[in-house]
Amino acid sequence: MVRRQQPDRTLYADDSRVYYSELPTPFGLIGVYWRDQQLIRVLLAPELPPKPWFAPVHAPKPQHKPAPSEDAMTQQARLSPRQLSLSRQPLPLTAEAPAWLRAELDAYFADPGYRFSCHIEPSGTVFQQRVWTLLAAIPPGNPLTYGALATLLGSSPRAIGNACRANPLPLRIPCHRVVAANGLGGFAGDRSGRLLAIKRWLLDHEAGLSPDHGAATPLSEQDRRP
Structure with missing residues (x-):
């Protein structure tokens, strides 16, 4: 069945x-x-x-x-x-x-500093792919705000949030490391329930790691273009 x-x-x-x-x-x-x-x-x-x-x-x-x-x-x-x-x-x-x-x-x-390495080929728009590339470069324990990512990509916080919500591979592409300027923000469209509790757990799990712990290769100029 x-x-x-x-x-x-x-x-x-x-x-x-x-x-x-x-x-x-x-x-x-x-x-x-x-x-x-x-x-x-x-x-x-x-x-x-x-x-x-x-x-x-x-x-x-x-x-x-x-x-x-x-x-x-x-x-x-x-x-x-x-x-x-x-x-x-x-x-x-x-x-x-x-x-x-x-x-x-x-x-x-x-080890919250561990970086996943399994193969992925997420399907998304050009803009979503650029956002996801940026998410993968955020070191664990050092979350960025939606506004900060929007500035890097010449976009808006809302557009960044929508791309995070469309992420098909949370954990592997760590969208939980993007937060609001005044709090957690949402997570996969959830602003108060189970998924937001998971985001809080993941951030607590990674809290205290140094900025260079698990840092990824910086974005290329192509990735930064809106």
Whole structure:
């Protein structure tokens, strides 16, 4: 039985099989989508909507496939070739998280200065990609404000916040290190609930590290352009 809501087709960058796993962390279970050696998406609170979608590993195959209804055929006829191709993609399978992913998470929770190195290819607009590149360069324990990032990219705090909210890979791309001028700000659209509590936990976990602890390579001039 397929669990939860409609699939997010942005997970499919190619024809590789995608897997979904849940792992324990000090602040609760997280959900991760992955394939081969690539991390695709992170859900810091998979119990919250939009909830993960997947197929069980041992899902029974139907004995027969019923003929599509007239409504279903009409709806399918309205799909573009791209949409039709994506609609036939298999659902991610549940699986145990691979050793390389467990090792990365264990290293970070043991040492807040650890920098993730697993392969990622996040899909986003040119501006979102520039913001995410900047987020990855923020050293742990030294959060920046939305306004400071906006100044670096010649943008606005609201635009920075929207790009942070669209980040598909929290932890790996540390959007929790961006805060408001007068407080935590929001986190993935949450301003008072579970996700904001996770942001507070992550910032507390990294608090006290020196500015050069885990510092990344400075941004290029291309990354700084709005």
